[in-house]
Amino acid sequence: MTEMDVVAIEKSLLNGHWDNSFPHTPSVDVAQAVVRGRFGEALTSSYAQQLFQFRLADTLKNSFNISASLMQDEPQNELLRLALAVACLHAFLQVNWTGPDLDFQPLDILLQTESHNLSNEALNELAISELALGGEPAYHLAQHAIFLRLTQILLDAPYHHCQTAIWWRLRAHLVHQQVIDEPVILSDNDMTTFEHWQSPFALDSPDLNGRLLLEHGLLHHIFQQDKIAAEYFVKAARATDLQYELTGALGKRTKFQQTELSQLVLLAESHLPDVSPERTEVLSTNEPDQAVVPETLALNDDTLLEKTEFTSSRPLADPSSSSLYRIDPSNQPPLHPLDQCILLSLCLNVRNTSPLHGLTSEQMSPYVARVISHPRNWTIHTMALLLRSRLEANRTRTVERSTLQLQALVDQMPATDVEAAPVSERLRYLHSISLPPKWELERELANRFISLGVIRSALDIYERLEMWEEVVKCHVSLDRPDRGITIVKDLLAGNKVESEAVISREKASGAVDSMKRLQRFDSVREAKLWCILGDIEPEHAVEHYKRAWEISKNTSGRAMRSLGGFYFARAEYRLARECLQKSVKIEPLLSKSWFILGCACMRLEDWQGAKEAFARCVTIDEEDGESWSNLASMYLRIEESNKDGDSAGTTVVTHNNNQLAFRALKEGLRRSYDNWRMWSNYMIIAVDLGELAEACRALGRVVEETSNKAGGVVLDEDVLDRLVIAVTRAPSDPQEAVASSNSDQVQYSLNPNEGHGLLPRVLDLFDRIILPRVSSTRVFRAYARLLTWMGRWEDTMKAWMDAYRESDAGKLTRGELDTVAAVGDDMGRRVWRDAVGEVEEIVDILRNVGARLASSSTKKWRLQAKSVVRSFMARTRENFEDDSEWKRLEELLDGLK
Known part of the structure; x- marks a missing residue:
């Protein structure tokens, strides 16, 4: 067998299409059986029997005596091993994902060298135990888990000729992550290997190149790295x-709609050749597909249409800017199945609300509708219906169809028409979508029942799936926490045995030893039960969590996470930090653990530790605005520590930390745009860094966000004064400003943080945001200084008068400070004398500004000044005419005559 033949057969294993021109050899025949979905035939072949010689040892890996001849460094032997690994992986996927049940059992493929009286169930239990990863247990009711474990064992062997073994390891990891309770991040070595592996088909197969990129994205999606996944x-x-484009087209969404409105539509067109047996041409026609797919439930709503009815044959986009303008929105060509997978993958992040990191829920619906409109593949259509169900779950008119559709998808798994949708067809694109296993699909249905308040139905599902944590939560919701405690204690004591149907089969087969094995949990699952017990028995929580930690042999991240949270809630921060540090070392993808760890470090004034924790939070979830804010605070705390210290280079470190805090807050504000406290912190740092344009924007946001709050508007007048000074210290004449600048000076007309560059922002801040909401002497004074610099003298006089009216003198004149002045004591006199100074000041200002007014307005300032003095004297004469300072007012008035 040539290297070229090996590469071609590897390609068939990857894309699920067999080329009948391959020569007939034992390894080729096995590969053909795998591609055709005949896994029993492949795994029970004589060549497979040589590989699967089984003798029970301490681990499953050591239990297989891999034939030395099949481990030789020859292309056909490697191809045989790879084909059998694929057969095991797809057999596991068939029985747990797509159905139907297998027509063979694991023991049928094992050549036992000794008599162990071993049952399929006991073998499965061994595999389940070994599939635990990073302290996370594998789902214990997964069927025939031995096949997934065999896949891992076969793929871990060295490969020198079969280059795609690395790709199959990636696929095995994707499956494994969905079998364990919570995702566990792969090692840096594994991630680097996957990221940098070069596909041998990259140049001549856009189909496989697209699949590889898609599967990389799915791996990052599992780790909740949705931005990277979307890329x-x-x-x-x-x-x-x-080619795809989200645009609008005129249409109707309801049955009684009279006016055509713009409706979202996804225009899409494939350019991949369809290599399925039925069709080989490029998909460019509107031929109807006859693919057998799951039942699609109708909406049956009295108002909404089943789907958007487009009344225009052209989208609303500009023809010059759209390459898909020629497509009729209501009659689009069918898409290649792989392209359908790509569109569905873009809709996986249903919880997303920011267009910066993918599609919003409203934008996702046209993507899903585009795939549903042309069924091409059983599995892809199942995923499309599942996504539509998720999108419709929170809408009143669609929630019923959403739940019924999800129920139909669950029901289709055990009863499926194999002839209409063969196994090979179901598995062909399974690696290219994020379809959950059967038990997760049922869990999702139960969760949907919980959201609708149908707790009893959800409880029945959880109990059948033996998801005990959810069972306990249901009993707590039903006000029966004691029932949940009893269940967990019975499980731990062995009084309630899981998988009673399995036990009965063991009894029937006489496999007593295996039955005893099944009655004992593996350590990871037992540790989880102790954690659940700790959650519902807070009085013994510490004891239960520590017991879980011991049983798991210090591998249960859940135990340390729960114990750390328990200590944190009781202000025992050192113990909380210690536990959470162990937890995040085991489970580094859980941002909540990092966040609580960061908070514990903050309480202990461990600023560096808190900084690292919050930095991990925002790495995991970029949408976590609170963590961005806390991260910025930690940079500032570290800065203060550096200022207090005597270490060299303090200035550099301080500047860097200020910059880092500034950037962190900028990122946080993108996610928490309405958080005025974060804007306030951002404003202060911006001022320190000289980013006054950003400080101006932040000050405006703080005022806007607090204007309707009970405590009133929050306005930092010091920052406002700083902004006015930054503008007015430049020459008021733009030409003069430019002429006065040189290479060593700031060009006031160009710099957005000073002079004329900052002026438009500050003016807008006053006119649009502050003045309609705030009236204070200091605000009007700052505004007056700005207007003076601009030479707007009429407005300047008005602003100074507004400032005077809000001063103590103005309030005394209006009688608002009568109670203070009437006392006549020292405090009242001090207030009055200060007010006299304010009257003198406003008169001087009016005189100076009035001199700059047009001749027609020269008398205006004098009349206004007289009015100010007379009104003040008239209001305060009764209490303060005998004061020695009264003469100042009389002299002031005489000077205005």
Whole structure:
């Protein structure tokens, strides 16, 4: 067998299409059986029997005596091992994802060298135990888990000729992550290997190139790195040359709608050749597809239409800017199945609300509708219906269809028409979508029942799936926490045995030893039960969590996470930090653990530790605005510590920390745009860094966000004065400002943080935001200084008068400070004498500004000044005419005559 033949067969294993021109050899025949979905035939072949010689040892890996001849460094032996690994992986996926049940059992493929009286169930239990990863247990009712474990064992062997073994390891990891309770991040070595592996088909197969990028994105999606995942999905679309555009077209969404309105529509067109047996041409026609797919439930609503009815054959986009303008929105061509997978992957982040990190829920619906409109593949259509169900779950008119559709998807798994949708068809694109396993689909249905308040139905599902944590939560919701405690204690004591149907089968087969094995939990699952017990028995929580930690042999991240949270809630921060540090070392992807760890470090004034924790939070979830804010605070705390210290280089470190805090807050504000406290912190740092344009924007946001709050408007008048000074210290004449600048000076007309560059922002801040909401002497004074610099003398006089009216003198004149002045004591006199100074000041200002007014207005300032003095004297004469300072007012009035 040539290297070229090996590469071609590897390609068939990857894309699920078999080329009948391959020569007939034992390894080729096994590969063909795998591609055709005949896994029993492949795994029970004589060549497979040589590989699967089984002798029970301490681990499953050591239990297989891999034939030395099949481990030789020869292309056909490697291809045989790879094909059998794929057969095991797809057999596991068939029985746990797509159905139907297998027509063979694991023991049918094992050649036992000794008699162990071993049952399929006991073998499965061994595999489940070994599939635990990073302290997270594998789902214990997964069927035939031995096949996934065999896949890992076969793929861990060295490969020198089969280059795609690395790709299959990636696929095995994707499956494994969905079997364990919580995702566990892969090692840096594994991630680097996957990221940098070069596909041998990159140049001549856009189909496989797109698949590889898509699967990389799915791996990051599992780790909740949705921004990175979305980038990979877009790259996959480019690789397959999928053209798509979200636009609008005139249409109707309701049955009684009279006016045509713009409706969102996704225009999409494939350019991949369809290599399925039925069709080989490029998809460019509107031929109807006859693919057998799951039942699609109708909406049956009295108002909403089943789907948007487009009344225009052209989108609303500009023809010159749209390459898809020629497509009729209501009659689009069918898409290649892989392109359908890409569109669905773009909709996986249903919780997303920011267009910066993917599609919003409203934008996702046209993507899903575009895929549902042309069914091409059983599994892809199942995923499309699932996504539509998720999108419709929170809408009143669609929630019923959403739940019923999800129920239909669950029901289809055990009863499926194999002839209409063969196994090979179901598995062909399974690696390219994020379809959950059967038990997760049922869990999602139960969660949907919980959201609708149908707790009893949800409880029945959880109990059947033996998801005990959810069972306990249901009993707590039903005000029966004691029932939940009893269940967990019975499980731990062995009084309630899981999988009673399995136990009965063991009894029937006489496999007593295996039955005893099943009655004992593996350590990871037992540790989880102790954690659940700790959650519902807070009085014994510490004891239960520590017991879980011991049983797991210090591998249960859940135990340390729960114990750390328990200590934190009781202000025992040192113990909380110690526990949470152990937890995040085991489970580094849980941002909540990092966040609480950061808070514990803050309480202990461990600023560096808190900074590192919050930095991990925002790395995991970029939308976590609170963590961005806390991260900025930690940079500032570290800065203060550096200022207090005597270490060299303090100035440099301080500047860097200020910059880092500034950037962190800028990122946080993108996610928490309405958080006025964060804007306030951002404003202060911006002022320190000289970023006055940003400080101006932040000050405006603080005023806007606090204007309707009970405590009143929050306005930092010191920052406002700083902004006015930054503008007015430049020459008021723009030409003079430019002429006065040189290479060593700031060009006031160009710098957005000073002079004329900052002026438009500050003016807008006053006119649009502050003055309509705030009336204070200091605000009007700052505004008056700005207007003076601009030479707007009429407005300047008005602003100074507004400032005077809000001063103590103005309030005395209006009688608002009568109670203070009437006392006649020293405090009252001090207030009055200060007010006299304010009267003198406003008169001087009016005189100076009035001199600059047009001749027609020269008398205006004098009349206004007289009015100010007379009104003040008239209001305060009764209490203060005998004061020695009264003469100042009389002299002031005489000077105005």
